[in-house]
């Protein structure tokens with residue numbers, strides 16, 4: 224279709240991860256947001272079932288964040304991030320350290336700022352490689368990811384990631400291998416919370432150690448709960464086993480908590496929810512409630528301190544971004560942490576998780592549904608694919624829901640729900656009822 228067939232004004236913007244031509248022929252535009260709702264360009268109210276893109280955990284339009292950002296931008300809009308500082312970046316890092324994944328004993332209280340989830344992932348991978356070199360383990364250059372992992376779109380992230388479409392078009396990092404994913408419909412379908420079967424899949428890491436030699440492996444990165452590839456919840460005991468194998472072989476464990484961080488699972492981080500402590504944690508999204516782009520990597524003191532050597536005046540980690548610790552993003556983040564604390568949002572999903580699971584699992588007998596997975600305030604509803612058209616059925620559900628006032632997210636034939644953590648019970652019921660009607664309507 225020629226670009227000129229689009230509504231006026233839509234051509235120039237090349238949209239990310241979007242079927243541009245299809246979208247521009249029938250655009251869906253959001254023009255305002257408040258609390259749990261978006262307003263669409265045709266004036267309709269749309270219930271936000273996805274916290275934007277898994278990021279608006281405290282709900283939309285938070286005045287405190289807007290005020291803090293405006294105050295910061297009119298006081299100090301920007302400061303160079305290299306060899307210079309500004310107080311808010313130090314304040315924000317200290318505040319994050321105080322709520323760091325795993326609590327004070329975990330010691331994950333050194334914070335490196337980035338501009339996004341992808342940057343956090345590539346930063347964590349580079350920190351892991353630099354750490355191994357610093358402790359005299361320079362042969363450890365291999366990185367281990369997992370099938371169906373999503374770690375953003377940097378070259379590091381797509382290399383350790385397991386999304387085929389992300390990987391096949393581009394050259395990747397050379398020394399990378401993957402664990403199998405843990406998704407197992409045959410054994411675990413319709414399990415609430417953590418599925419029972421599959422802890423042994425962590426032993427894939429032992430196999431890779433046997434294959435490559437532990438002395439070649441720097442780090443292993445997984446999402447504690449894989450979000451973007453369909454809400455895949457780790458089997459009971461899996462993460463513990465992975466932690467144990469990493470520790471025994473000197474491999475750093477990285478949790479990518481870009482989605483699971485900041486309350487999604489009912490605890491501040493998945494690290495807390497599962498009681499398994501990695502060496503590095505990547506975050507973004509909920510860090511600023513999605514209001515401004517920002518990411519952060521939490522590093523253990525051991526990892527951090529190992530890099531704080533070298534000649535006087537040398538730069539310990541040759542890495543960083545113009546926007547690392549951006550003043551406005553720090554202001555947004557500090558205001559966000561205040562809201563999370565004041566409103567108890569980092570643990571609210573725990574109180575709602577049974578209600579959530581009851582409501583979502585109520586769709587078990589809806590047409591096309593072959594699995595439902597829930598934990599905290601996240602859910603994946605897997606549909607049988609339409610013959611010859613993988614993903615088409617879920618896409619139709621997404622469009623139907625949007626037209627009827629509910630934003631859901633689809634990935635392949637999986638519908639994902641992850642509402643803002645301020646969601647009320649009646650809104651959960653509305654989500655499930657709109658989704659149930661959509662499932663009944665699609666062919």
Ligand code: PMP
Pocket residue numbers: 339340341342344373374375376446450451479480481482507508
């Ligand atoms: N890691 C995970 C686990 C994610 O879910 C995402 C984004 N959905 C990313 C990394 C990449 O984040 P960004 O889009 O901010 O680069």
